[in-house]
Amino acid sequence: MKYEEEKRIGGTCAFFDVDETLISVKSMLSFQTFWYDRMGDELGRARYERDLRQHSHSGASREFLNRLYYQHFSGRDPERVKAMGQEWFEHQRHLAAPFYHPRPLAELQMHQRQGREIVLVSGSFPALLEPIARELGVPHILSARLVVREGLYTGEVLSPQTIGSGKAEAIGEFLSERQCNPERCYAYGDDISDFPMLRAVGCPTVVNGARELEARARAMGWRVMAPM
Numbered sequence: 001m002k003y004e005e006e007k008r009i010g011g012t013c014a015f016f017d018v019d020e021t022l023i024s025v026k027s028m029l030s031f032q033t034f035w036y037d038r039m040g041d042e043l044g045r046a047r048y049e050r051d052l053r054q055h056s057h058s059g060a061s062r063e064f065l066n067r068l069y070y071q072h073f074s075g076r077d078p079e080r081v082k083a084m085g086q087e088w089f090e091h092q093r094h095l096a097a098p099f100y101h102p103r104p105l106a107e108l109q110m111h112q113r114q115g116r117e118i119v120l121v122s123g124s125f126p127a128l129l130e131p132i133a134r135e136l137g138v139p140h141i142l143s144a145r146l147v148v149r150e151g152l153y154t155g156e157v158l159s160p161q162t163i164g165s166g167k168a169e170a171i172g173e174f175l176s177e178r179q180c181n182p183e184r185c186y187a188y189g190d191d192i193s194d195f196p197m198l199r200a201v202g203c204p205t206v207v208n209g210a211r212e213l214e215a216r217a218r219a220m221g222w223r224v225m226a227p228m
Helices: 003-008 028-038 042-054 062-071 080-091 103-113 126-136 165-178 192-199 213-217
Strands: 012-014 116-120 140-142 146-149 151-159 186-189 205-206 223-225
Touching: 012 103, 012 165, 028 042, 028 080, 028 126, 042 062, 062 151, 080 126, 103 186, 103 205, 103 223, 116 126, 116 146, 116 165, 126 140, 140 223, 151 205, 165 192, 186 192, 192 205, 192 213, 192 223, 205 213
Parallel strands: 012 116, 012 186, 116 140, 186 205, 205 223
Antiparallel strands: 146 151
């Protein structure tokens, strides 16, 4: 469909999962290590790593693990987290390994040239996603929204939780507000937890996904691409 036709029907969007789809690292895990290193909070690190060992297994719910991760934000100052998120981003961008996966990045830039709205969709949080969005010129982020009480994070996450079916819910709300047809939209993801998001649009692409996701994608005739 030509861009002029898309404008007449309200435009189209391209939704990108972030961790291991668009970027080469797991932002949340990487940040937590960065935080404990910078803050010198060895007691907090020990509690966090104990939770990872206890609950990270093949049958673990991604939604549960996402909530568990943010419980360790309880008592943190949002402004300090935001500043640390920028430091984390700058640190990652100076590492030797490519931060962005080349092919998904090229796809994002192609959609930008064609006039589509780009949306980052992630279970990660704004302090990590906003620097990425600024660098890439992405105007929209659908991400975890953390509860703040008396100026500090409580460790709770608001609904919809942007992982699993919550990604599809957040996308549905976003498209409804803009009166966009999901059948004309695009989505990119790499994990089986991205399946609801991919199924929510008409043009899904799996980026070198886990075996279960690739099997589903090929059975449904979806596009599968390598990140490099």
